[in-house]
Amino acid sequence: MDIRVKFLGGAKSVTGSKYLITVNDFHVLIDCGLFQGLKQLRLRNWDDLPVNPEKIDCIVLTHAHIDHSGYIPLLYKNGFGGKVHCTEPTLELADILLTDSAKLQEEEAEFANRKGYSKHNPAKPLYTVRDAIEALNILEAHPFDLTFRIHNQIEVRFFHAGHILGAASIELIIYSSQGIKRMVFSGDLGPMHNPLHFAPVKPPNADVLFMESTYGARRHKDVDLEKELRQLILESDKKGGCILIPAFSVGRTQLVLYYIWKIFQNMKSRPVYIDSPMAISVTHLYKSFSNYHRLESDSEFGHHIFDAPFVHYVTEQSKSKVLNTIKDRAIIISASGMATGGRVLHHLFHRLPREQDIVLFTGFLPEGTRGRDIANGEKLVKIFGEEVMINAKIHVLDGFSAHADQDELVEWSGHISEPPKMTFLIHGEKEQAEVLRERLIGRGWNVTIPDYLETFTLFDHV
CATH class of the missing domain: 3.60.15.10 (Ribonuclease Z/Hydroxyacylglutathione hydrolase-like)
Incomplete structure (x- = not known):
C-alpha cells in the first residue's frame, strides 16, 4: 500500500x-x-x-x-x-x-x-x-x-x-x-x-x-478587548463619527456582538447595525447549534445577546445604502472581514474619506487583500475601480483572532x-x-x- x-x-x-x-x-x-x-x-x-x-x-x-x-x-x-x-x-x-x-x-x-x-x-x-x-x-x-x-x-x-x-x-x-x-x-x-x-x-x-x-x-497580545473597544466607542463619540467594523460573518461578527453587549451593560448604548445577510443567517445557526459553542441560552451571556434592542439586522440592499447617511453615534458591522468584497465595500467607499469615522479591523489580514493595504497605512485604496482617499482613523484589534x-x-x-x-x-x-x-x-x-x-x-x- x-x-x-x-x-x-x-x-x-x-x-x-x-x-x-x-x-x-x-x-x-x-x-x-x-x-x-x-x-x-x-x-x-x-x-x-x-x-x-x-x-x-x-x-x-x-x-x-x-x-x-x-x-x-x-x-x-x-x-x-x-x-x-x-x-x-x-x-x-x-x-x-x-x-x-x-x-x-x-x-x-x-x-x-x-x-x-x-x-x-x-x-x-x-x-x-x-x-x-x-x-x-x-x-x-x-x-x-x-x-x-x-x-x-x-x-x-x-x-x-x-x-x-x-x-x-x-x-x-x-x-x-x-x-x-x-x-x-x-x-x-x-x-x-x-x-x-x-x-x-x-x-x-x-x-x-x-x-x-x-x-x-x-503571539497574541494580552489585550483587554472590552476595555479597548469601549475606548474606541468613546473616541468615536468625541470625534462625532461612526465606527465601521469589517468582520467575517462566521464567528467574528458574533464575537464582536458579545463584547459590545458586555460594554453596553455599563454605558449608554448606540445603534449597532449588522449589515450582512450572511452574518444574520449565521447568527441564527448559533441559536440552532447550542451544543457546539460555549454560550448557554439561560446564562448571562446567552443567545439573547444577539437579540439585544440596540442590534439592528439589515437585510435589504436599499437599507444598507441608507446607513451611509448616518453621520455619528452608530456602529456598522459588515462583511467581508478582509474588505475583499461584500457590502462593506460601499461603506468603506463612503467612510474612508471621513476624518470623523473609525474603521476597525478585528483579525488577520492576508497579504494582497484590500484590508491589509488599508491597515498598512496606504493613503489611497481602489474600490469599485476608483481611488478612495483614506482620512478615517484605522485601528487593528487582533485580540479577536x-x-x-x-x-x-x-x-x-x-x-x-x-x-x-x-x-x-x-x-x-x-x-x-x-x-x-x-x-x-x-x-x-x-x-x-x-x-x-x-x-x-x-x-x-x-
Missing part, C-alpha cells in the same frame, strides 16, 4: 487549502478551498486542477470558510462525483457561505462588465449560484468524535478545532496488513480561550501531522506523545511557518514546509 500527499493549495500561503491523499488508487481531498488574497494566488482558481476531478473519490472538510470549502462548486461542476464529508454545523454553514460566494462572484462579474474595468470580456464568475446549490447536495454531515468509513481500509473522525462553529480537526485512520497508520489534520485551530467557541481538543498520536501555521511566528498563536500551536501539538514520522506546516505564509518550524525542530521533530504542488510519499509498502 502506497500512501502519498500532493499539496494543491494552502502551502506557504493561508489560502486555497487542498491536500490530496492517495492510498493506492483511492484519492481523498482534505479541504477544497478557493485561493484568496494576492492576485497570483487568485489566478490559480482559474487554472485546471492538476488532478482530474473525476478521479477524486471524496472530500473531507475541516470547516466551512471559503478558503477551505469555496472550490467545491467548481470541482463538482468539472466532474467530481463523490461525497463531501463534514460536521453538522459545517454543512449548514456551507449552504450559506457557498451560495454567498457564488452570488458575490456573479455580482462582481456583472459590475465589472457594466463599468468596463475587467481585463476579461466578458467577465464571468468561477461558478454560479445554481452551481453552488447543486453542489450542496453532495455534502454529508457526521457528528464529532464518531468514526465513519470512507473506504474499506480508511476511517475518519472529526474532533473539535475551536476555530469557528463546527470547525474540526481530522483523524484519518488507514488499516493495512502491516498495521494502522494515522494522519492528523489540524484544520484551522482556534485560541485556547474564546468566549464563543470550545478550546481545540488535544490531538491523538499521529504518524503524520499536518498543522496550520497562520500565526506560527506571532480566531486562530491559535505560536505558543498555542506548540502546546496543541505537544500533546502528541511520540514525534510524528513527518510533520507538515501548512496554511501559513512562509515566514510564519519557518519560525514555528524552528520551535518544533527544537523538540526533535522532522518538520517540512511544503511547496505548492509538491508531492511526498508518506508510507510505501505498508
Whole structure:
C-alpha cells in the first residue's frame, strides 16, 4: 500500500487549502478551498486542477470558510462525483457561505462588465449560484468524535478545532496488513480561550501531522478587548463619527456582538447595525447549534445577546445604502472581514474619506487583500475601480483572532506523545511557518514546509 500527499493549495500561503491523499488508487481531498488574497494566488482558481476531478473519490472538510470549502462548486461542476464529508454545523454553514460566494462572484462579474474595468470580456464568475446549490447536495454531515468509513481500509473522525462553529480537526485512520497508520489534520485551530467557541481538543498520536501555521511566528497580545473597544466607542463619540467594523460573518461578527453587549451593560448604548445577510443567517445557526459553542441560552451571556434592542439586522440592499447617511453615534458591522468584497465595500467607499469615522479591523489580514493595504497605512485604496482617499482613523484589534498563536500551536501539538514520522506546516505564509518550524525542530521533530504542488510519499509498502 502506497500512501502519498500532493499539496494543491494552502502551502506557504493561508489560502486555497487542498491536500490530496492517495492510498493506492483511492484519492481523498482534505479541504477544497478557493485561493484568496494576492492576485497570483487568485489566478490559480482559474487554472485546471492538476488532478482530474473525476478521479477524486471524496472530500473531507475541516470547516466551512471559503478558503477551505469555496472550490467545491467548481470541482463538482468539472466532474467530481463523490461525497463531501463534514460536521453538522459545517454543512449548514456551507449552504450559506457557498451560495454567498457564488452570488458575490456573479455580482462582481456583472459590475465589472457594466463599468468596463475587467481585463476579461466578458467577465464571468468561477461558478454560479445554481452551481453552488447543486453542489450542496453532495455534502454529508457526521457528528464529532464518531468514526465513519470512507473506504474499506480508511476511517475518519472529526474532533473539535475551536476555530469557528463546527470547525474540526481530522483523524484519518488507514488499516493495512502491516498495521494502522494515522494522519492528523489540524484544520484551522482556534485560541485556547474564546468566549464563543470550545478550546481545540488535544490531538491523538499521529504518524503524520499536518498543522496550520497562520500565526506560527506571532503571539497574541494580552489585550483587554472590552476595555479597548469601549475606548474606541468613546473616541468615536468625541470625534462625532461612526465606527465601521469589517468582520467575517462566521464567528467574528458574533464575537464582536458579545463584547459590545458586555460594554453596553455599563454605558449608554448606540445603534449597532449588522449589515450582512450572511452574518444574520449565521447568527441564527448559533441559536440552532447550542451544543457546539460555549454560550448557554439561560446564562448571562446567552443567545439573547444577539437579540439585544440596540442590534439592528439589515437585510435589504436599499437599507444598507441608507446607513451611509448616518453621520455619528452608530456602529456598522459588515462583511467581508478582509474588505475583499461584500457590502462593506460601499461603506468603506463612503467612510474612508471621513476624518470623523473609525474603521476597525478585528483579525488577520492576508497579504494582497484590500484590508491589509488599508491597515498598512496606504493613503489611497481602489474600490469599485476608483481611488478612495483614506482620512478615517484605522485601528487593528487582533485580540479577536480566531486562530491559535505560536505558543498555542506548540502546546496543541505537544500533546502528541511520540514525534510524528513527518510533520507538515501548512496554511501559513512562509515566514510564519519557518519560525514555528524552528520551535518544533527544537523538540526533535522532522518538520517540512511544503511547496505548492509538491508531492511526498508518506508510507510505501505498508
